[in-house]
Amino acid sequence: MVWHDTDNDETMVARKRPAGEIFRRVFGYVGRYPAFAAGTMLCAVLTTVAGLAFPKLTQVLVDQLIAGTTGERIWWMAGALLGACFLRDFFNFLRIQLNNRFEQRVIFDMRRDLYDKLQRLSVRYYDQRATGDLMTRVIDDVNAVERVLIDGIEQGTVSVLAIAGVGYMMFTFSPQLTGWALVPIPLLVGGALVYTLTAHNRYRRVREATSEMNALLNDNLQGIRQIKGYGREPHELARFAEKAGKLRAATLVVMSAWSVYGPAMEFAAWLGYVVVFGLGGWMVWQGRLTVGELVGFLGYVGMFYGPVRSLHGLNQLFQAGRAAGERVFDILDAPVEVGEKPGAHVLTKTRGEVVFENVRFEYRPGLPVLHDISIQARPGETIALVGPTGSGKTTVVNLLARFYDVTGGRILLDGHDLRDVTLASLRQQIGIVSQEAFLFNGTIRENILYGRLDASEAEMIAAAQAANCHEFIQRLPQGYDSKVGERGVKLSVGEKQRVSIARALLKDPPILILDEATASVDTATEKLIQEALERLMAHRTSFVIAHRLSTVRHADQILVLKAGRIIERGTHEELMERGGLYAHLCRVQSTALTIEEQIEAEAAAR
Incomplete structure (x- = not known):
């Protein structure tokens, strides 16, 4: 990031x-x-x-x-x-x-x-x-x-x-x-x-003070567990009182x-x-x-x-x-930075060939975060992006989904510059499973069907089974009609992740973006998610970001990023032989088992 x-x-x-x-x-x-x-x-x-x-x-x-x-x-x-x-x-x-x-x-x-x-x-x-x-x-x-x-x-x-x-x-x-x-x-x-x-000016100050108070309130409601966990209720009350006092004074x-x-x-x-x-x-x-x-x-x-x-x-x-x-x-009146050109054409079903040609990108003018990124992914290949935090991995996949436009160079999908096609048809070709799986405040059914609104009941269940979530959904009181709460708060991290994988499976896109999809879960849950991801990635061009290098060992290409540049590329075996940054990261992770992994290893030894 x-x-x-x-x-x-x-x-x-x-x-x-x-x-x-x-x-x-x-x-x-x-x-x-x-x-x-x-x-x-x-x-x-x-x-x-x-x-x-x-x-x-x-x-x-x-x-x-x-x-x-x-x-x-x-x-x-x-x-x-x-x-x-x-x-x-x-x-x-x-x-x-x-x-x-x-x-x-x-x-x-x-x-x-x-x-x-x-x-x-x-x-x-x-x-x-x-x-x-x-x-x-x-x-x-x-x-x-x-x-x-x-x-x-x-x-x-x-x-x-x-x-x-x-x-x-x-x-x-x-x-x-x-x-x-x-x-x-x-x-x-x-x-x-x-x-x-x-x-x-008096009324402007009232509107601005109202926004500031609501912004703080929204932030605190989203982070209520952290506030309680750190015992910061008095601190946040003081902050809210300050904003509310500003609104009171302006009013x-x-x-x-x-x-x-x-x-x-x-x-x-x-x-x-x-x-x-x-x-x-x-x-x-x-x-x-x-x-x-x-x-x-x-x-x-x-x-x-x-x-x-x-x-x-x-x-x-x-x-x-x-x-x-x-x-x-x-x-x-805000400018639409990522818009469609007049005459942009519609992408039909693509093969999934993705090419980055000397791509450069900067969030702010004069401060580049990606430098001359060149990637060629053939249809069905898995491209793994690894590197330290802040190296630009997520930025690369954000450019592929055209959440931002490149500052220089270009990105091609089946030979089409992403800027020459309609946004809707481009994003219809891409499925995204991120580290923090976002679920809407509705039912599990509604969240899975978000991948394809006209899918049948049988297609939805098949996607859930492939994502290893059908079994836990069946155990819920209302099954697929169970409410997940705001941002899926009623489900565990692993359950949310598997529902989001089912959603991507139902969409059936030719290109996948998996951003830290197995992070923040225990080893047992990771295995379930990994099985679901393997089914999801089959015959699809996939861009995978992972901190656990074990999840990218079998990638067709592994790209190692540092400070916005690709410094190494190759297969797992090739990169290990070179003894560069990738090999170093693998050695570090191989000696740093998580507590859960240690417990599981000890249990298996007994």
């Missing part, structure tokens, strides 16, 4: 973007559904228009009651009010129904696009980012952007339409009073501008700013109402305005400043959404 240096081992800070870019891209998703957008807008307009009738009808009713001319028309007016109320709520119901479906389609598209991009990003991208940070972006940050869409489209559109419609009705009542009602507007606009210009800064901004804007909005109440009362006293007109106008003022206050409330969500949107689009 070669050390991969990264710029940040916890979270990656998103690039700061202009607000216009964030919201243009967020609302760009809206354009995918023009019919829903138009229907929602139409219902919002009709809801607003129906609501505008209330103050006008109230004005007429009050004036007629005072004049004593209402008579039986009061029932007609009550019916008109009821009808306006019904139409307003009916169109509002339609708006909500359309908007809900509209928004969920948009959010689904955003989540799907985000997950699709995560699937296409190279392994290098994940080397540089904490899992908890990415989880925060996919879940929490998308939810924050979702709130912008929900409240921005629904409340924002309705509020703007209401302000326009109510403003027009106010002007028809009294242009003079309308002018006085707008006195607080400069204060509201100025306050919103100041808050908006200063809020972004309090946001809340403190809002505690000033929110009430101040509320007070400014009420100034308009108070001014109209005082000036309108004076105009009624002078006979320039009827009581009904004042009551109706005050109704419109209340309807005017309600949406204004809603828009100020949305400002807080917009700032949070902007900070979250930066982090979401940081993923969507």
